[in-house]
Amino acid sequence: MSATAHATGHTPGDGHPEDGSKRDFLKMVTAASAFIGVGALAWPLIDSMNPSSDVLALSSVDFELAPVALGSAVTVVWRGKPVFVRHRTAEEIKGAEDVSLNQLIDPATDASRVKSGHDQWLVVIGICTHLGCVPLGNKPTDPRGEWGGWFCPCHGSQYDTSGRVRHGPAPLNLAVPPYGFVSDSKIKIG
Amino acid sequence: MVGLHTSDIKNPVINWIDTRLPIFTMMQKEYGVFPTPKNFNYFWNFGALAMVNLMIMIVTGIFLAMNYNASTAGAFDSVERIMRDVNYGWLLRYVHANGASMFFIVVYIHMFRSLYYGSYKKPRELLWMIGVAILLLMMATAFMGYVLPWGQMSYWGATVITNLFSAIPLVGDSIVTLLWGGFSVDNPTLNRFFSLHYLLPFVIIGVVFLHIVALHVTGSNNPLGIDVKSSQDTLPFHPYYTVKDLFGMCIYLLVFASLVFFAPNYLGHADNYIPANPLVTPTHIVPEWYFLPFYAILRSVPSKLGGVILMFSSIAILFVLPWLDTSPVRSARFRPIYRWMMVAFVVDCVLLGEVGGRPPEGIWVVVGQLSTLYYFLHFLVLVPVVGKMEHPLPLPESISRPVLPSGGGPLPAGYAAKPMEKV
Numbered sequence: 001m002s003a004t005a006h007a008t009g010h011t012p013g014d015g016h017p018e019d020g021s022k023r024d025f026l027k028m029v030t031a032a033s034a035f036i037g038v039g040a041l042a043w044p045l046i047d048s049m050n051p052s053s054d055v056l057a058l059s060s061v062d063f064e065l066a067p068v069a070l071g072s073a074v075t076v077v078w079r080g081k082p083v084f085v086r087h088r089t090a091e092e093i094k095g096a097e098d099v100s101l102n103q104l105i106d107p108a109t110d111a112s113r114v115k116s117g118h119d120q121w122l123v124v125i126g127i128c129t130h131l132g133c134v135p136l137g138n139k140p141t142d143p144r145g146e147w148g149g150w151f152c153p154c155h156g157s158q159y160d161t162s163g164r165v166r167h168g169p170a171p172l173n174l175a176v177p178p179y180g181f182v183s184d185s186k187i188k189i190g
Numbered sequence: 191m192v193g194l195h196t197s198d199i200k201n202p203v204i205n206w207i208d209t210r211l212p213i214f215t216m217m218q219k220e221y222g223v224f225p226t227p228k229n230f231n232y233f234w235n236f237g238a239l240a241m242v243n244l245m246i247m248i249v250t251g252i253f254l255a256m257n258y259n260a261s262t263a264g265a266f267d268s269v270e271r272i273m274r275d276v277n278y279g280w281l282l283r284y285v286h287a288n289g290a291s292m293f294f295i296v297v298y299i300h301m302f303r304s305l306y307y308g309s310y311k312k313p314r315e316l317l318w319m320i321g322v323a324i325l326l327l328m329m330a331t332a333f334m335g336y337v338l339p340w341g342q343m344s345y346w347g348a349t350v351i352t353n354l355f356s357a358i359p360l361v362g363d364s365i366v367t368l369l370w371g372g373f374s375v376d377n378p379t380l381n382r383f384f385s386l387h388y389l390l391p392f393v394i395i396g397v398v399f400l401h402i403v404a405l406h407v408t409g410s411n412n413p414l415g416i417d418v419k420s421s422q423d424t425l426p427f428h429p430y431y432t433v434k435d436l437f438g439m440c441i442y443l444l445v446f447a448s449l450v451f452f453a454p455n456y457l458g459h460a461d462n463y464i465p466a467n468p469l470v471t472p473t474h475i476v477p478e479w480y481f482l483p484f485y486a487i488l489r490s491v492p493s494k495l496g497g498v499i500l501m502f503s504s505i506a507i508l509f510v511l512p513w514l515d516t517s518p519v520r521s522a523r524f525r526p527i528y529r530w531m532m533v534a535f536v537v538d539c540v541l542l543g544e545v546g547g548r549p550p551e552g553i554w555v556v557v558g559q560l561s562t563l564y565y566f567l568h569f570l571v572l573v574p575v576v577g578k579m580e581h582p583l584p585l586p587e588s589i590s591r592p593v594l595p596s597g598g599g600p601l602p603a604g605y606a607a608k609p610m611e612k613v
Binding site for chain 2: 044045047048049050053054
């Protein structure tokens with residue numbers, strides 16, 4: 001390699017000025033094929049991070065309502081998340097229905113958050129809409145906040161007996177998961 | 191701008207970066223205009239292919255590790271879950287498993303290329319030795335990766351290979367206990383193998399970097415095995431060899447894809463789909479195909495320590511090959527005896543692989559012993575002696591000038607080197 005010199009002057013297309021556009025076309029076709037190829041290869045890798053079949057197979061749970069006493073609430077696990085199922089007293093239902101919508105941070109009627117004919121049952125995802133903590137209020141000893149629903153210990157958000165946010169910083173009401181009544185005493189979440 | 195690199199790049203943003211960290215200038219120098227011998231044949235594709243293969247292994251491995259459970263209770267099931275439930279998990283695993291085989295095919299061809307064309311000789315001895323180190327790292331990585339699915343072959347492969355170290359006098363048993371983290375291959379062994387299997391590929395990247403740096407200092411060898419004399423002998427790496435490497439890569443990917451999609455288990459063993467059982471050894475236990483020649487060498491002597499020493503020597507001998515070869519001529523093209531020795535050596539390696547895959551019975555014991563003998567005979571006797579005795583053919587004056595000016599048809603105008611350019 002003692003006499004190695006830098007190769008210069010080997011510009012592609014030297015002496016063939018007429019093939020410039022053909023070369024550009026070939027370059028673009030090559031680049032486009034490579035781009036599509038890499039995209040096709042990347043997709044299986046990315047998709048492998050999505051929920052797998054065995055995770056999707058766990059996407060619904062049945063829950064028996066009978067053991068939940070009037071006035072109490074329980075936590076059900078659905079897709080790894082806590083779901084609050086609350087057996088509301090007549091008083092709590094009335095309180096939730098009577099609030100005028102303009103007092104709410106995220107206006108929604110109580111009727112829109114329960115299944116008609118089953119308005120003693122409130123089913124919400126027990127994750128604060130602020131930053132994802134689980135609010136307190138299911139255990140008898142828990143604080144339920146000023147509006148008698150749930151109180152988030154992380155940043156002090158408060159929810160009412162319809163699971164609607166009444167005091168920030170949470171921006172939205174507790175979400176209602178997709179669910180339905182299999183019978184009067186049994187629900188299927190998911 | 192004192193102390194800063196002066197960049198030639200026009201784009202102001204890239205120029206700003208390149209002035210402070212000249213990676214663009216470096217890439218242009220090492221992969222753009224890098225002067226590369228103009229007479230490469232397709233055997234010179236395999237270094238780039240090995241690099242591509244390493245990347246494929248790392249990328250698929252990272253995504254597999256997201257779904258793998260490194261415990262004796264969960265490993266086998268998690269691999270089956272990857273195959274059945276994880277989106278495209280079957281593809282990731284088959285690409286990774288067959289990628290290991292493809293990696294060894296590519297690297298073995300790359301090494302035979304070096305042996306045939308004398309790429310390990312001065313001044314590329316260290317380049318070659320770094321390459322042998324990469325081979326050792328690859329072997330360790332492949333072995334530990336094969337243990338992870340925790341099937342019968344995984345378990346017994348791990349048991350047999352770790353027990354090799356028990357052949358060491360005095361401290362052997364203590365070393366094996368240390369490797370296992372217990373008194374048999376078990377959960378601690380699996381955990382550390384997973385940790386190391388994830389680590390070593392990144393070590394390989396580091397050593398590959400050194401391999402490439404060394405290559406770009408000495409420059410590539412070429413099929414004639416003679417030094418580059420002037421710029422007439424070289425081409426810029428881009429576009430000439432980027433395109434040639436891309437073409438080779440397409441062929442390589444076709445072979446790879448055929449394996450993955452049509453014969454994904456062809457190179458594997460059915461026994462590895464049986465969960466590991468520490469109480470029952472499979473009736474016929476063999477390593478993966480790429481270890482078979484070494485396995486044959488291990489079994490060729492009826493002595494525990496002797497077999498282990500021979501097997502490790504068969505690789506260690508490659509480190510000293512640059513000093514065993516006494517011939518000043520690199521390319522086997524000009525070495526009438528050595529080129530047939532190379533053919534015989536390749537046949538010998540294939541034969542060793544064949545023996546390694548068969549039960550050690552009858553004629554195969556003798557064949558294994560003879561081919562092991564020939565393996566060492568090649569490096570220790572034939573290479574040094576033939577290098578001294580052989581009369582090499584006349585070497586061409588330069589890469590640009592053919593050996594026999596009268597040979598071949600009429601020569602195209604301007605074929606010969608122009609007067610040397612001073613650069």
